[in-house]
Amino acid sequence: MGGKHYLPLTDQDRREMLAAIGVGSVEDLFSDIPAAVRLKNNLNLPPAMSESEVIGHLNNLASKNRHFQNSVSFLGAGIYDHFIPSIIKHVTGRSEFYTAYTPYQPEVSQGVLQAIFEYQTMICQLTGMDVSNASMYDGGTAVAEGAIMGCGATRRSKVIVSRSVNPYYRAVLRSYFHSRGLTLEEIPLKGGHTDRAALEKTLGDDVATVVLQQPNFFGLVEDMEGVADLIHGHKAVFVVSADPISLPLLQTPAEYGADIVVGEGQGLGVAVSFGGPVLGIIAARDKFVRQMPGRIAGETVDSEGNRGFVLTLQTREQHIRREKAASNICSNEALIALAASVYMAAMGPQGMREVAGQCLQKAAYAREKITALDGYATVFPGINFKEFAVTVPGDSAELNRKLIEKNILGGVDLAVFYPELKNTMLFAVTEKRTREEIDTLVRELEGWK
């Protein structure tokens, strides 16, 4: 039998326990399951493996994948190959953290609660917002919940989202909205940016939320001047999906007047893991705290006056409010938020500015080199942070296949999301890319076709 080392009861224990209960066999404990729904045979699952066999099997599966340790990645689209300080895994690997449940018993959960409180504080510092929750599932669900917060705050049901917002996030937003019977309208692109005139035209007093992204999906820094006034003029809520890695350098969403900041926090020291588990960020101005989904840690005192932390404002949440809750979220991404906290603490203001600065410089260098090549050109002129879109002289998928032969994971094929953008690729260049790696990419691109 498999897993015996996780099951401590011996046959002797079982006999004694059955006797104490006063039944003859374990079968008697399952006699309340009607015969018609009882399994007649054993489950037909692959045979149990020992620990060394299972890790061999998994190693075999893992070795079939290309990954950042055997290939150089220029992939982005919301998930990035950023530097992960070693200290993070040593903190998240402490099993007092990772084997705990949600901190409902605060007196024995001060570790997680204080870490969440510190996380909330650092997310507020980064975004300029007043309050952050303890985490959402990912960037897509954070965008959807942020948009819904606007609906709750305004009691309106129409949301406007720019087509320059990450298409993966918009896909999640669509599912959430369709199911809830809310209306979603998209603002077209103009040169890769949100079409300001179209936004103005679409905005009306029936709009609850406007969702923009900064930097946008194409890596472009949009000019946010006047946007907040425009949105607030209609008493709508301004939600920005931001890349936390960009925030030490870019104007904060608070500075340009956003009400709610959402985003994908994977860049903050979290392994890419095929897209999950990652970290949904959601932070807001004070006045939206009642609409905020999920857990929030707050400061209080104990019976002796010592500072301590608890989960608070729980009347927003499902276990108290049931069908009237702000959201149904229960489990979140606590351990990933812990990782992000350790990242922010380790990098500090200086390290985070340096990461952002290197992203900016290296992406600019790569963009200049690539677009100088014959057959390659900038798709959207503008200011890029760490990603940029390029037209390539042929089929993007074919180019990527050729790059893989050289151990390069090329850019994301934009035609998948924007049918009008044929033969275009989105390259991401993080602080981890070296000049040599970028030059190799440029050489391979040059040699193609």
Next chain:
Amino acid sequence: MRKSKALLFEMSHAGRQGYSLPSCDVPEKPVDELLPRKLQRCEPLDLPELSEGEIIRHYTGLSTRNFGVDTGFYPLGSCTMKYNPKINEEAAVLPGFAYLHPCQPEETTQGALELLYNMEQDLIELTGMDRFTLQPAAGAHGELTGLMVIQAYHRQRGDYKRNKVLIPLSAHGTNPATVSMTGCEVIQVPGDERGLVDLKALKAVIDGTISALMLTNPSTLGLFEEEIEAIAKAVHEAGGLLYYDGANMNANMGYTRPGDMGFDVVHLNIHKTLSTPHGGGGPGGGPVGVKECLIPFLPVPLIDKKGEGFCFNYDLPESIGKVHSFYGNFGVIIKAYTYMRMMGAEGLKQASTDAVLNANYLMNLLKKTYHLPYDRTCKHEFVLSARREKKKGAGAGDIAKALLDRGFHPPTVYFPLIVEEALMIEPTETETKETLDAFAGAMEDIAKEINEDAEKVIHGPYHTVVGRLDEVRAARNPILRWNKEQQL
């Protein structure tokens, strides 16, 4: 000696550094040239400045102020706090999994797709469903996905009037909250004197506007819904569908399957039943399985076998779309997969057997001291009532704090709502008989203490790193972040 612990921000010392980065090796341009001034941040970035050693001591200190399954017994009802095998953690961080980008071409992620495909097959067999999506990142996320699928199914049939979802009074809070998120209305179904769904009352509320019935089986009382066939029949006859909340699947493995009970949709909490750690609140995983007729509505992409390889299938025109940016909590799925492969069919069945045996054994010990409102064979958990103790001055919440002083994590308290002063206890299969005996001893001791000096109990705990925390104050005067100005 009790003491609060300094925050990172209070330890900060200007000029200290906790990182090391290579210097920028491309020719640099002035920042203002690449990013115009007006797009740059003005607000200072007020993050802590600390060396690596200080940071690790800070978090190591915090970890000692936290209780996990690795610390001790954690009988939190409905949360299935079983032991989290260490090999799971190792599997999830293999470079071929941890450093895999979700947008890589399919041919470079065949090992990951194969794992996801295998996992789906294993879950299909475990639950008796026809297909799974692994996208939902938690149980509640699975509920939302499942209800979206059900709504899409009704709409596709032109059946727009189905906007009511039936939920037993004993259900988890996520159930009604999820229903609201799909724009539907919650209809409560009362229980009978046995603690089970009242079939007659259920039939009375069923009509042509019913979208689904959401049910946890065994229920949150730890009791198996013996009339599940009749319940399923009644819902199906009215055109509704059956949703299985998998929170309590740990009682059923190898004994019965939601698919065979008549459920059309099921979500599993892999961070409960399939041993992945809860991470202090997440990440979890909430895969959703459906019967054949609902496959067209599942989120995209599905993972299909194609020849010798595996591929994403986005060709589902009736799909509800996406519920997660990518493919769900892949890293968590790896852990659950590792667990299932190590346990095998026999091991999983033994896990459920021992979970039920441990629960009945402990229930039998505790009912001598505490009131057991539903005194019948339980499944993986049971619910006591501390109403007698409450009359003496100390209720379920106080008992929980007294357990902290005795080295145990308390059960779930004040839930389910249908039991007064509820103590919901789920020991799981990974605990020894000695631990259960010790816990029962502690519970008896607490009952005795309440008899003798309830006043002492309501002021506990006494031996934790902080005393009882003032939750009312936290909610009345919310301090949700550290603030420099406030400290000065």
